[in-house]
Amino acid sequence: MKWKKHSPEEIVRKLARVRSATEGGAPMTEAIKAVGISEATYFRWRAQFGSLNIGQLEQLKRLELENARLRKALDELDYAASA
Secondary structure, three states: OOOOOOOHHHHHHHHHHHHHHHHOOOOHHHHHHHHOOOHHHHHHHHHHHOOOOHHHHHHHHHHHHHHHHHHHHHHHHHHHHHO
């Protein structure tokens, strides 16, 4: 069986589709299957990304990139100070 790696944006979109379908009255199991994932995957994704929307996810990515940049600068500064 071939595994597919979903991007965080895809995950948030699929969670939103399930949420809107269930708010519309569809049973959760049918909404999850319509999105094309298993129930276990849905609950794992919901625990990880549940309350995020696309805008918050983009902001999180920007913060993670900035954090990585700052860590690299700090490492370079520590290396220069120790040399």
